Amino acid sequence: MDIEIKAEDENPMLHRTDVRFELTHEEATPSRLSVRDSLAAKLNKDSKEVVVHELDTKFGMRKTVGYAKVYESPDHALDVEQDHMLERNKITADGDAPAEDEGEEA
Numbered sequence: 152m153d154i155e156i157k158a159e160d161e162n163p164m165l166h167r168t169d170v171r172f173e174l175t176h177e178e179a180t181p182s183r184l185s186v187r188d189s190l191a192a193k194l195n196k197d198s199k200e201v202v203v204h205e206l207d208t209k210f211g212m213r214k215t216v217g218y219a220k221v222y223e224s225p226d227h228a229l230d231v232e233q234d235h236m237l238e239r240n241k242i243t244a245d246g247d248a249p250a251e252d253e254g255e256e257a
Contacts, residue, residue: 152176152185154193157216166227167220170194174215180208181215187240190219199225202232202240 158171174186181189183203191198205218222228229237229244237243 152181152189154186154189156193165231166223167231170219170221172217172219174206174217176213176215180206183239184241186215186217187219190221194221196221197225199242200228202228202236202242204236 153175155173155175156170157173158169160169162169170190172190174181183206186206187201187203188198190203191201194201200222201219202222203217203219206215207217208215220228220232222231225242228242232242
């Protein structure tokens with residue numbers, strides 16, 4: 152999987168950088184988490200600071216265009232991002248238990 156950064160826009164009010172990228176892959180479209188980890192490695196960031204919003208693969212193509220938000224810290228991501236985007240990117244607060252275990256005490 153090869154990632155090429157197409158555009159980076161600074162957003163200092165929200166402590167993040169908006170990143171547009173193009174991904175070249177050999178097999179099927181990679182998972183959101185593998186793209187997040189690869190993008191974080193390319194940008195020298197922690198994977199909990201990267202939130203992948205869009206992955207768009209045209210039918211039959213081996214290129215995917217994507218959009219991600221790269222935060223200065225995981226806390227900024229937790230403050231700003233919507234809950235469903237945090238769940239999709241597997242980002243949780245350190246002190247929180249996973250959602251499945253909350254109602255299982257007997």
